[in-house]
Amino acid sequence: MRAIGLGLASALFFAFTFILNRSMESSGGSWMWSSSLRYIFMVPFLIIIVASRKNIRQLFVVMREHYLLWFVWSFVGFVLFYAPICFAASYAPGWLTAGTWQFTIIAGSLLAPLFKERLKTAEGTAVRNAGIPLKSLFVSFIILLGIIVMQIDQAQHLPFFQLVLGTFPVLAASFAYPLGNRKMMSICGGRLDTYQRVLGMTLSSLPWWIGLSIAAFFTAGPPTPVQTMQALLVAVSSGVIATVLFFRATEMVRLDMQKLAAVEATQSMEVLFTVIGEVLFLSIPMPSLLSWSGIVLVMIGILIHSYMTHRPQREQKQNISI
Template identity: 50%
Template sequence: MKSNKSLAIVLGVLSALFFAVTFVLNRLISVGGGHWIWSSSLRFFWMIPLLLVLVCFNKNLKPLLKVMREKPWQWLIWSTIGFGVFYAPLTFAAAYGPSWLVASTWQITIVAGMLVAPIINKKSFKKSISLQALTFSLIILLGILIMQISQAQSISTNELLLGTIPVLIAAFAYPLGNRKMMQVTNGKLNAIQRTLGMTLGSLPFWILLSIIGININELPTETQVYQTSIVAICSGVIATVLFFMATDKVQKNEKALASVEATQSAEVLFALVGEILVLKIHLPDIYSIIGIILVIVGMMLHSFKKEKSVKNSA
């Protein structure tokens, strides 16, 4: 159990590195005039052929389709929530707020995962939320809040609201969809299969969104098509598969699962570095440095303390 937890955390941090590409590139696309509808839908259209190659190469397509046929509506609903209601608001927010704001607000998902756990695991309500894990997550969120203090003064109220409220919706949708699909599949599929299955399950949502984009006379730019392909590879395939591998390894342990979800706070650090290199933002001020330290401390507490708990219970 301890080795699974340690490996899961490493995988979680690696996934955060690739997920950070999403925030930086989505903002870059938005600044370049690309519409958020295509930033979101094109990513998932790109993911389908990429994932199909991987799944077919390992001869895992038939088992996936068999599992999907068993509960088609479950796949449709939870994939739409876990991928559609998660990613569309993120790209919408990127059109109105800077990537640091989107990435930092997104960290609410650390607490959101624990809050939706009792809804999913009704029979084990008391075990679903760990007060200790919640405390460590709040330390991370405090760090995120401090990082925003000086930055928030440089944007308008409209940017602040449109750059945060959609992200709050996404922050709850992602862990809800992910955890429900873990229940539905119940270990029958690997991470790549589940990623492809959820991508296919959310396809009606992306098609509908694309139709809306065409009807409002918004078409993707050539640069946007290229950049979303990079997002699809880095975030949609690599990061998502790594994160699903991490959560699959500890899906039976709510405390360990909370720790793995907390690794996603590293996205803020990676996104900050990405903004400095790509978008040429200013170096972090004292508030950002303090916030970064708190984020790192929170992540270390999640990892170290939980490992100790697991060891004692072994």
């Protein structure tokens, strides 16, 4: 339950991403600045945290062992995750972006066969491809159904092209984020703590963000002071606090695919937090009764996931890299 609690807390701080990104796009800011500034601003905060724990040297030692893999999977986990979400915010409101993002609940379960697991049983140890956790996947569909119900009433008011451009980039991001996260956990092998891993992935993806900021400068000009301040808020709330909380939660249960899927499912609460935030700060209309029924489905799914994590496991599982 501690991992579930950390996941819910991260969902609250992640919700600021969708609210502030929509605010920045509504005020005319470029999506390229919104995405690149967040990670550029994250660097000094994370360096201070890791340096205060005297763990920077160990991080660089581990990064040098597989520097190319760090570069590739940080690009997948951070760049292919956040740049599409910021792009989608140009065409859709925050609730739609946050709702579509919840497809990552199912995406995380579907990615399980890309990893191997070591099973320790009475007969010995065996290594096999991890199977899709069907029970967790079924409950994830309940949560996703709730998200779809929440959006039915809202999506019919959007033009088709906005629905497409506000949806498909986020669907791609929903696969990239758990894939990059899990691959980096596998590469680190438990030798780095959460702060080190987030800093390492941020530094490894920094060349991509610098390149995107250069493109933004020549196509849209420099960022406005308002966008810069809002990007800083996103960097602190979502980039540092939420990311560290979520990575810590997944690190706690990384040896069990079913529990890992349950922690990732807590991110569905971003929809509820985003709706509340947009009502309070962006003055959007209150969701309809149909949307609230979807919220109830999401919460039921979270409760079922939490119950499933308490069921005793007959086999001890351990992920290893492929």
